[in-house]
Amino acid sequence: MSMKVTETALPEVKIVESDLFCDELGSVFETFNADEFASGVAADVEFVQDDHLRSRRGVLRGLHYQIQHPQGKLVRVVVGEVFDVAVDIRLSSHNFGKWIGVHLSAVNRRQMWVPPGFAHGFVVMSDTAECLCKATDYWYPEHERSLLWSDPDIGVDWPIEFAPILAGKDQAGKRLYEAEYYA
Structure with missing residues (x-):
């Protein structure tokens, strides 16, 4: 595999890209x-x-994290496009409350590594999108928390001009100053 790793403004969050190999039979890249x-x-x-998520245009999932059993996530899109976001919620970090957003798509084949200690979410930009997510711990619904996607204290600049479609838990997300976070 020829893997290119790019650091983001949040050094622990990384963009991972792999070379695409093409021939007369098609193409392959190692994920x-x-x-x-x-x-x-x-x-x-x-x-x-491993989780496989499918959503339609306008769906915004997040910003999710588990207060116990924190998950690291390697996220990629196999159909469509999303704007993927990570927020540092480690109180001891000098980047506490800062965010990074990246377009992930089936076309650009980028993956984003979101380490434990970060909230994660995305909004679907295409008609539909399918995301694959590798996680470092299991999902425990009783430990899942949501930050408010539109919290002005975080200030995620979602590239949307529409009201997103939200699950109940995301509508009820907490502001950063009200939320549980990591030490």
């Missing part, structure tokens, strides 16, 4: 290689759960 991930993105990471 994950444990050795290269450990040496280029994050060491000592073990993925234990």
Whole structure:
């Protein structure tokens, strides 16, 4: 695998891109290689759960995190396009409350690594989108929390000109100053 890793404004959040190999039969690219991930993105990471999410245009999921059993997530899009966001919610971090957003699509084949200690969410930009997410811990609904997607204290600049479609838990998300966060 020839993996390119790009740091973002939040150094722990990384963009991962793989070379695409094409021939007369089609194309192939490697989406994950444990050795290269450990040496280029994050060491000592073990993925234990894969999720496949499908949503329609305008759906905004997040900003989610688990207060216990925090999850690191490697997110990629296999159909369509999303704007993917990570927010640092580690109180001890000098980046506490800061966010990074990246367009992920089936066309650009980018992946975003969102480490434990960050809230995560996305909005669907295309008619439909399908996302694959590798997680470092299992989903525990009783530990899941949501930050308010539109919290002005975080100030995510969602690239949308429409009212997003939200799940009840996302409509009830907490403002950063009210939320539980990591030490």
